Amino acid sequence: GDHLQPVSCERLARWGLLEDFFAAGAERRLGSRYLDPDGELVLHAPVDELDIPYPYYLYLDHERITQQLLAAAARNPNFALLKPANAKLLRDGQRFALEVDDGQRRRLRAQLIVAADGRQSGLRRAAGLDAELHRYQNPLLILFAPRTFADPRNEVRAYFGPRAIISVIPRCGDQWKIGWPVASEELPAWRQAGEAELGERLAALVPELAGIRPRLAGIYPVAMVTAPRWHRDNLVLLGDACHAMHPGRSQGMNIAIRAAAQLADRVGADGVLDDEARLAAALDAHEALAAELAPRLADNHARGLEMDRLDPAAVAALREKLAAVAADPARRQAYCLAAAGY
Ligand SMILES: Cc1cc2nc3c(=O)[nH]c(=O)nc-3n(C[C@H](O)[C@H](O)[C@H](O)COP(=O)(O)OP(=O)(O)OC[C@H]3O[C@@H](n4cnc5c(N)ncnc54)[C@H](O)[C@@H]3O)c2cc1C
Incomplete structure (x- = not known):
């Protein structure tokens, strides 16, 4: 987009x-x-x-959008980019961890894993989060x-x-x-x-x-993917992984940016990432966005179906x-x- x-x-x-x-x-x-x-x-x-x-x-x-966002992320001294890389989700006790292969295989543990791996999200499947699929x-x-x-x-x-x-x-x-x-x-x-x-x-x-x-x-x-649940334990879905939509109205990336902004606000508050109960509450609150977006996504789908009829x-x-x-x-x-x- x-x-x-x-x-x-x-x-x-x-x-x-x-x-x-x-x-x-x-x-x-x-x-x-x-x-x-x-x-x-x-x-x-x-x-x-x-x-x-x-x-x-x-x-x-x-x-160029990707380059700008990566350059901004790189201003954070804790940022590291592993690319190209393939990530796999692993169970690590009560939490999830990642095995990332970028030529060297490494296990990454994190307080929060944000899975923005697209509409076919392998991480979503591995986390056992369901999604409805409509192929136009x-x-x-x-x-x-x-x-x-x-x-x-x-x-x-x-x-x-x-x-x-x-x-x-x-x-x-x-x-x-x-x-x-x-x-x-x-x-x-x-x-x-x-x-x-x-x-x-x-x-x-x-x-x-x-x-x-x-x-x-x-x-x-073109496909629509709607995941009713966006998070499980310390993994949260973002972007097409939880709400891929027909691109007729150019909304997919825009809605992902809205969700990213809200997620950052909720989990960025002091101490939330260090406290499992507060993190779970923050992710529940974040997931309420799914219900808020539902009418917009339904409208987008109706328009997608209309376009699809040729x-x-x-x-x-x-x-x-x-x-x-x-x-x-x-x-x-x-x-x-x-x-x-x-
Ligand atoms: C023709 C077209 C035009 C569009 N125009 C617009 C527009 O103008 N405005 C708009 O808002 N939206 C638009 N969209 C929608 C927009 O492109 C998507 O909503 C957006 O790209 C979703 O971003 P994402 O990061 O969630 O997923 P993706 O863009 O699908 O990115 C997922 C990334 O994860 C990587 N990945 C997947 N699995 C793994 C793994 N296991 N390990 C490591 N990496 C992995 C993939 O390689 C990919 O780079 C358009 C879509 C199409 C098809």
Whole structure:
């Protein structure tokens, strides 16, 4: 993921990282537009009109986000990075420990293990924490392309395509990332196409993109993972390991940042890590976030299922719904606030 919501910018600022992100090349995005394929506007959802501390989305390539976060972590004198490494969970009396292999096999004991090992989390399974899985039927096709026209607001342009929304998302360096769900049987044709043919195929779906020269960036199988329990003993799950979601709304990393901020506040209080009972209480309190997030995740799933249907009627129904939002200033304001992460 590379787009951070305004609410996540607030957290980066609190951690003293926002300026570092801009120094690393992050750019501001001021909203989203839903459009017919010929460019006719259906809904404009700006965030720079909202009364919030950071009225913009921030985007930065995923690898550079990782670098910035690791550089910040390395300011802690107790930080050590073992990479590449493979971690396995072990039982160590009443607690969990890790066996980490980074060329040298070592056993690591910790007051708290934070397992942020993705939606297939091996640590989650090894800890015996259940998770519900929903595999969406159609993978997301992602293309990268130089922009074919300038937009000083760097907005997402979400086009109502014939069977799905086709999202044209700004990337750093005057690039776009273009993504939409594609039926598996249609993937070989997209995979085999050269730049010129990819461009023609895309422009046939979205005439406003005529002349585009995209390249294939990736094909992502999409799944939702929901773990009802996030912790056991001294292990706690974070990120996709406990709440992987359909990326249609670019929320996964944002919600992980929210959970990380809350977890740090709860377990960072004086003495909590040294006291098993207080740590357990802090992790229980942290886990309450799962219930708080549930409506947002359910909404995201409903939207994911809608996208997954590849059904012209679903696209038309969504268009109608968003046109109604556009026509009602109060609903539009609420829509923009929710999209900003509030
Ligand atoms: C196409 C696409 C676009 C997206 N765009 C956005 C966006 O714009 N904004 C947003 O908020 N979200 C976005 N997301 C979602 C976002 O990418 C994920 O929510 C986020 O990456 C989750 O981070 P994570 O650290 O929990 O898991 P992951 O990113 O999956 O990272 C887990 C890491 O753990 C490592 N690992 C796993 N097992 C082990 C082990 N045993 N030992 C050692 N290491 C291990 C893996 O190698 C991996 O590096 C997007 C997702 C997709 C697919």
